[in-house]
Amino acid sequence: MKNKVQPYLFWVLLAFLAAGLVYPVIGLIALVCMLAPVAMSFYKGRYWCGNFCPRGSFYDHVLAKWSPQKPIPPFFRSKGLRVFMLALLMTVFSVQMAAAWGDLPAMGAVFIRIILVTTLVGIGLGLLYHQRTWCSFCPMGSLASWVSARKKPLPLMVADSCVSCKLCTKACPLQLAPYTAKGSPDGFTDSDCLKCGRCVDKCPKKSLSF
Numbered sequence: 001m002k003n004k005v006q007p008y009l010f011w012v013l014l015a016f017l018a019a020g021l022v023y024p025v026i027g028l029i030a031l032v033c034m035l036a037p038v039a040m041s042f043y044k045g046r047y048w049c050g051n052f053c054p055r056g057s058f059y060d061h062v063l064a065k066w067s068p069q070k071p072i073p074p075f076f077r078s079k080g081l082r083v084f085m086l087a088l089l090m091t092v093f094s095v096q097m098a099a100a101w102g103d104l105p106a107m108g109a110v111f112i113r114i115i116l117v118t119t120l121v122g123i124g125l126g127l128l129y130h131q132r133t134w135c136s137f138c139p140m141g142s143l144a145s146w147v148s149a150r151k152k153p154l155p156l157m158v159a160d161s162c163v164s165c166k167l168c169t170k171a172c173p174l175q176l177a178p179y180t181a182k183g184s185p186d187g188f189t190d191s192d193c194l195k196c197g198r199c200v201d202k203c204p205k206k207s208l209s210f
C-alpha cells in the first residue's frame with residue numbers, strides 16, 4: 001500500500017523553489033500542482049495530496065521531525081476559513097497575474113511567490129501544531145475535498161474485525177478517524193482522506209482496505 005516515491009518528492013519542491021528564485025519562468029510548472037489535485041479528485045478524492053504533492057511530502061518527511069504533532073485545531077478545518085483562503089488565493093493570484101500578463105518570467109514569479117509564502121505559513125503552523133495543519137485548509141486541497149464530498153470516490157472500508165484501538169488515527173496525516181465507519185456499508189468517506197494508505201498499513205487487525 002505504501003507509495004515508495006512520496007517520501008522523496010519533497011526534493012521536487014526544494015529544487016523547484018531554488019531554481020525558480022534564479023529562473024522565475026520555471027514557476028509556470030506549478031500550474032500542474034494547482035490543477036492536478038482537483039482533476040484527480042473526481043475519481044480518487046484527495047489522492048494527489050497524499051501521494052504526489054511535493055509539499056505534502058515535505059511536511060510528512062522533513063517538517064514532521066520538528067513538529068510537536070499536537071491535535072490540529074478544529075478552526076483550521078472550518079468551512080469559513082477554507083472558503084476565505086480560497087478567495088484570498090484566487091484574488092492575490094488574479095491581481096498579480098493580471099499585472100504580469102505576457103511576461104513569462106514575471107508570470108512564473110507569481111507562482112514562486114505564492115508557493116514560497118504558503119509553504120512558510122505551513123512550516124510555521126507545523127512547528128506550532130502538526131506538520132499537515134496547512135493541508136486542512138490548503139485552497140487546492142479544499143477544492144479537491146469539496147469535489148470528493150460530492151463524488152465519494154475510493155471509500156475506505158472498515159471490516160468488523162476492527163477493535164477501535166485508534167492506531168489508524170495515530171498514523172493518519174490529517175488525524176482522521178476511519179474506525180468510526182466500522183459497520184458502515186459505505187465505508188469511511190471523509191472527503192479529506194488523502195488516500196495515503198498509512199492507516200491500512202498500520203492496522204493490526206487488517207481491518208482497512210480501499
Ligand code: SF4
Nearest residue numbers: 162163165166168203
Ligand atoms: S487501527 Fe484497525 S483495529 Fe485499530 S481502530 Fe483503526 S481500523 Fe480499528
Ligand code: SF4
Nearest residue numbers: 172193194196197199
Ligand atoms: S484515513 Fe487513512 S488513507 Fe485517509 S488520510 Fe488518513 S491515513 Fe491516509
